[in-house]
Amino acid sequence: MNEATEEFSLPRSRQANERLHALIPGGAHTYAKGDDQYPENLAPVISHGRGAHVWDVDGNRYIEYGSGLRSVSLGHAHPRVLEAVRREIDRGGNFVRPSIVEVEAAERFLATVPTAEMVKFAKNGSDVTTAAVRLARAVTGRPRVAVCGDHPFFSVDDWFIGTTPMSAGIPAATTELTVTFPYGDLAATEELLTRYRDEVACLILEPAGHSEPPPGYLAGLRELADRHGCVLVFDEMITGLRWSEAGAQGLYGVVPDLSTFGKALGNGFAVSALAGRRELMEWGGLRHSGERVFLLSTTHGAETHALAAASAVQTTYVEEGVTARLHALGERLAAGVREAASAMGVGDHLVVRGRASNLVFATLDENGQPSQEYRTLFLRRLLAGGVLAPSFVVSSALDDGDIDRTVDVVAQACAVYRKALDAADPAPWLAGRPVKPVFRRLV
Template identity: 55%
Template sequence: MGNPIENFENSNRLRQRAHQIIPGGCHTYAKGDDQYPILSPGFIASGSGCHVRDVDGNEYIEYGMGNRAVGLGHAYPPVVKAAKAQLDLGCNFTRPSGLEVDCATAFLDIIKTADMVKFCKNGSDATSAAIRLARAVTGRDLIARCSDHPFFSTDDWFIGTTEMNAGIPKVIQNLTLGFRYNDLSSVQDLLTRHRGEIAAFILEPARNEGPKDGFLHKLQDLCHQNGALLILDEMITGFRWDIGGAQKAYGIVPDLSCFGKALGNGFSVSALAGKREFMALGGLEQTSKPRVFLLSTTHGAETHALAAAIATIKVYRNEPVISHLVEQGKVLTAAIGQIAVAHGVDKYFGVQGHPACLSYFTLDDQAKPSQAFRSLFLQETIRRGLIAPSLVVSYAHGKEDVAKTLDAIDAAMAIYKKALENGVGKYLVGRPSNVVFRRFNRLKLKTSADPVAENTL
């Protein structure tokens, strides 16, 4: 991929200013400086397809794809054209736009397990509305969330269960319980200990592994037998497992489900969908139960975002997007596995997950999960023109992109091997990255713009 990328002068200057005026230096924790090595681009200037350019003019093949929100590729022409056309007509009015009906129709045409849908701007809005609705339906307070799935919402009901729960009252924290994926005994244990108290179970349909032995269907049976709702969070699996979501792939009809991310190919739009008997509680026609304040956001149905969603859905319906994602993911999985074996690091580095939504694990010389080795892998692939916090492909990732990716990973694995033999501190510049959900910042965050960026491993 040419000369190693080592110049981040403009990024480092912006970093200094960003941390002075923005808590965390950005507006999404997963994009923060603590998630990347010191030698990394801090700010992206533009993107096209699966390629991005940082503020220093460095070019990369990207595999984060906007935290999985960009399924077709950056600035995908039909989607951008639809959004631009709508912007010329205005994006927000005093009364609803006809696009709200059009988009709901297009959405429900592909998510056939749902009867009604309501749009909003981000995934947290949708999942929190689902929680509120489940509590209203059941008259219960407790929520059970899958402890194996890392993120559901920025709201208190979920953040209170993490290490980063400062500012959330204990009484709120105690209302959310945890169960394990593919572990019905953990579900049954909660139902026994909190009989008649749990309003809903919420989980992703799949993560790094899929449901085993009919887990989702058996979970749903237990929910319904005990008067609880089943909520599927399809922020990631939607528009990757199947055009109809993982619920279609696995043949299950949830009570409520939440979509977002790739729904608008990067435009801000998400959705709460579900059965009419539940969703109608947030409407104007039912009179038998108290009204539910379901979702009401000034920007929830911005017309350009809905136009982008309609255009995105059209592409997914007319082109082989899902099959392309799966095919490229399978190629990456097989080839990277071979590269790891060739370098003798296959016990320490590997690819996991659904082909359309791959991640990787990094282990140290003791075969324990290591942020330092993760940072080293990121550092070395960034130097070679990749931004790969995950290995999530888009419709824009072609054969040439994948070939360049494999070359970069091959070279990075050679450094990984040396680090296993000689110590990661000899190769990683500065401090390692860190997990998002931590109670304290133990170390001062340094960037390569600091006078000294010493190792702190």
Template identity: 55%
Template sequence: MNEHFRRSAELQERLHELVPGGAHTYARGADQYPEHMSPVLVRGRGARVWDADGNSYVEYGMGLRSVTLGHAYEPVLDAVRAVLPDGISFTRPTELELLAAEDFLRLVPGADMVKFAKNGSDATTAAIRLARAATGRRMIAICDQPFYSVDDWFIGTTQMDAGAPAPDTVKFRYNDLASLENLFTEHSGQIAAVVLEAATALAEPEPGFLEGVRRLCTDHGTVLVFDEMITGFRWSAGGAQAVYGVTPDLSCWGKAMGNGFPISALAGRRELMELGGLRTEAPRVFLLSTTHGPETVSLAAFRAVVRAYTEGDPVGRMEQSGVQLANGVNSVAAELGIARAVSVIGRPSCLIFTTKDTQGEPSQPFRTLFLQELLRRGVLGQSFVISAAHTDQDIEHTIEAARQSLIVYRKALEAGGVDGFMEGRPVAPALRRYAHPRMAPIRRIGNA
């Protein structure tokens, strides 16, 4: 046991006994971090977090990209405190629901209506249901991007598909319009929706790609759905559709909407959204009906986030800090002669880092070694996804931590591998078929 993580290790073991996977999100699992170095966190402020052992870290990833303004951002907390004395959940709508909807639709002018929920999968699956109802078709075409939903229509396409029926889902390639055209030809008249992220950390749309997707969907009577979970409030307050000027029929939002408070949204054209309302003569769609979707705390947090984006420039701050961080770490890697193995890449507000082995191939063991050495130097993160709360001092701390970590990394490259440098087993992909190679020890509970 690593003595610097003793309390965290004890808590993690108890979590494994009570919570499947030891975490409520697979991306937060202990298997995503170096073995025996999976901090259990107790608090955060700004861009820093503290674990149960009292260790302090500059955090990246920021709540799986859900925190752009910083942990415990006071204007959001003030807005939440203001509504708490008046109750949280009621049997009828509140005025706050109207005000939040107005705020949202001012940010996303291509949408006529919005419905709030609690997590992104609710929104994306509701979009699928609407598209199927509107078109009378079942098939869904998704772009080859990492994640859309916990529901069967997507999970059935992943390696972790146990228990999920084979979905009516087909895939096309990003920035490859011909691959989508081929799907429309092969499955003529069958595709209800095309779902994609308009951009990702590593991929910007090539000229004409999004416009071509829009045209194909219009020509084939298919509903175009943009997943704005990451791009919303990180590319811009109006999402990727505001940046690239292409309007989908439906868009799905979440993550940074509440700066960590749980809120998501489905937005889109009135004629589609009303299929789940009371102004339609068509068979009604069970769209979104959530007990906690309209609770006042998260709606108040969302409105405070909108104010922060209206009155300030969080995206600009993230872009500026991201450039500073990427340039700093990449300069260190170049100085040490290992730029081909480790590099910080992607949109400045949504950076990731590469970790390659002696053959120049992506490597989980070398990734684990880098994560391990960063943790030892007070940096926590599966990526370098930044927030507007990261200060110049945070960036300088990270660059120096990366320098010391990359010195170790270079030694491992020179030695031909991580043996003798990395403790424990390497990290593993979150959505894999079996728990191995990071299966947690099986403990017998009680006398069983």
């Protein structure tokens, strides 16, 4: 059990973070994992994980949420996935020609996501979202990309990052070709498509986020795309598998032209997928008579162990009802956190949002405004209680005991939250600088 926050420290993690910053820009290979996202000097460096728990280099054990930035949805070191991976590693991982594993993985994927007709695998989400954009531009002959401005991230590539506060190094001419539309507002989207008539190659969005799509919204977007001749792209990095085995498109019954998957698909192994209609996808193939599109060509996209992991993940989801379990665990957690927050008088300040399988939380100040200071206070107390939770995104490896323990720790954190609200000043409870947003122009 970790000690109270005032006594809780991570000396070995602190040393490891210094080593990380000396060698790796940002101290992590993903900005969302940076130590600036955690309270000062309380950013644990992980030693290992198993199931729903991880251990840091200081020897502390945590109940972990948001595992691998939502990628490890079955829990760490899942035996079924590891068995498939070990089998392929012993047979070689990458060859000069396609492996039979590639077609088997494609067949498994398309059986799980029957709304798609072809699929191509890569390593990162950015690989496949950018491929979708390139393909849409090629098919339509149009230059502009319309992205949903209410969704936080689509790609590390210029067409998207140029629209964020971290746009250094990206030419304005590139950024000017990306326009935004608001989620849930069909009229505003139609106005955008009319303003840029015959210029927009695609609409790209997460089909669902922290709230359910308004009734008829996705179907209306499908109709708008058809009427204006642009490609509809669903980014299913988060919704894929977590909403249903076939993603949000499988749950809501609206079929995009193209969709992208990743994160949960590999349970931590590097694999992503671009899927969609054969008519479009074949532009990146060899069985057509038109101009060739350099769709995706990645040396490591077909590594056999990662594709075997993806197949094992999908089989596990389907056979073991993992999506339903994620929802049940999330519902139990959300109810417990809300009850604890309400009991401590902070129910209007610690707000749990999102679909049960993809919960996040907001920390609001005494005026009801989002607060990084109160987030810092809350995270400090969670860490001291043995809960690592930048979000409340569950994995299926959690059990009821983990949920109950998390709720107990949340209740303790909420008691401190109430004290800070009464003082109208969280500073005495921060013990350092507040956590920072990922996307900001200056360090």
